[in-house]
Amino acid sequence: MPIKVLVVDDSALIRQLLSEIINNEADMLLVGAAPDAFVAKKMVQEFKPNVITLDIEMPKVDGLRFLEVMMKACPTPVVMVSTLTEKGADATLRSLELGAVDFVPKPKLGVAQGMEEYRSVITEKIRMAAHSTLSVPTQSRASQHAAMRYTGSEKxxxxxxxxxxxxxxxxxxxxxxxxxxxxxxxxxxxxxxxxxxxxxxxxxxxxxxxxxxxxxxxxxxxxxxxxxxxxxxxxxxxxxxxxxxxxxxxxxxxxxxxxxxxxxxxxxxxxxxxxxxxxxxxxxxxxxxxxxxxxxxxxxxxxxxxxxxxxxxxxxxxxxxxxxxxxxxxxxxxxxxxxxxxxxxxxx
Structure with a gap:
């Protein structure tokens, strides 16, 4: 069975690019491309995708809020699409805490060089996500080692x-x-x-x-x-x-x-x-x-x-x-x- 993929991104250009990449993979099936969280929610319910690519920065409801709600209601492997900035890094790490499997940077539109490598990276991560085990957020628990008896510096x-x-x-x-x-x-x-x-x-x-x-x-x-x-x-x-x-x-x-x-x-x-x-x-x-x-x-x-x-x-x-x-x-x-x-x- 092909991997059913849903693309969620407010940029029409990014949606088009990711859709073309996914449609060119024999083992993948694009089930939809949503411009915002509201459309994405309906598509998740209707198509039950195996993997979602999710933009962090979206209007109305941002990607983090959508991810948090979705992982409680309908846990699905998610690959975040992130900007390589300090703000983007902080949001991406938060998305991993919320249950996203992995992330990829946003593609540089109009830059032909490197696009083939980007295609390879994102399709590999989608395949990996499809076969991943969703993690449970870290629960605070006390270690039995309140303080170690060992204090040496040689280890x-x-x-x-x-x-x-x-x-x-x-x-x-x-x-x-x-x-x-x-x-x-x-x-x-x-x-x-x-x-x-x-x-x-x-x-x-x-x-x-x-x-x-x-x-x-x-x-x-x-x-x-x-x-x-x-x-x-x-x-x-x-x-x-x-x-x-x-x-x-x-x-x-x-x-x-x-x-x-x-x-x-x-x-x-x-x-x-x-x-x-x-x-x-x-x-x-x-x-x-x-x-x-x-x-x-x-x-x-x-x-x-x-x-x-x-x-x-x-x-x-x-x-x-x-x-x-x-x-x-x-x-x-x-x-x-x-x-x-x-x-x-x-x-x-």
Missing amino acids: VIGMGASTGGTEAIKDVLMHFPKNAPATVITQHMPPGFTTTYARRLNILCEIEVSEAKGGERLLPGHAYLAPGDKHLVVERSGADYRIALSDAPRESGHKPSVDVLFNSLAANAGANAVGVLLTGMGRDGANGLLQMKQQGATTFCQDEKSCVVFGMPKVAIELNAASYVTPLASLADAILDTLESIGVGTRL
Whole structure:
């Protein structure tokens, strides 16, 4: 059966462009193109689309309000169409909190160059959304680790994610106590969005969260997020670990790449590291997680049921790169239990 797609956008030009892209895909069926939330609501009820592309900025009722109401009344995978601005980044992250699966930037109309790449990106995300598992918004819950007994600076947690990862990472970090080990994170996200995302996490979490600038010494109680256009690498500096940012080419199809982060932890932290691979499309991070495990690190993969997209963890599990496969709801405590009890975990 073809993937039934509904396009919701107040721009006639964008509706036309997205409609043409969808109509040219053999496995997709455009069921409608709505100019506003009111028309979209009727089309959702009538056509029951498998995937909706949704503009954030619309008149009358904006995309966020429509998304919030729809996810309660008729949960449907949604790919947001967002402007690549600070305001757009904040709204996009809010849409992911409300249950949207992923987002794409608005196409640059009249720019022929790059349109084929845009066509490839948005159709891939529609297909991914059609087979995704809708996430449940993060519920506030107390971690059993009000404060860790462990306070050393020699341990480091590496975390990687892609589609669905903004909420999964938030879920884990929100349950880390103030003196949790230093955490380094790579999330597939464009430049600018990582700045806004780090700021939002910092407000929500007990630990300090910031976008990495390069040169920082890793400190307990801090998390460092790779910028959207640089690889994050952890280097050894005497008894300390420091962050370096790399402008090297894409690795595993991505920049920043989880494999680059995990490979640096395998080489420079070994058994003092914990690797965590969360929801995401593709295989980035799987080989790096295997390298970490082979160097003595304890490694975790998010389980299939709690993943929005069981891609990256699935490949890692197939490679035997995971020491543990754990549901998202218990992942933070599982990581901290491992660090508190025996430092680097029990091997499988």
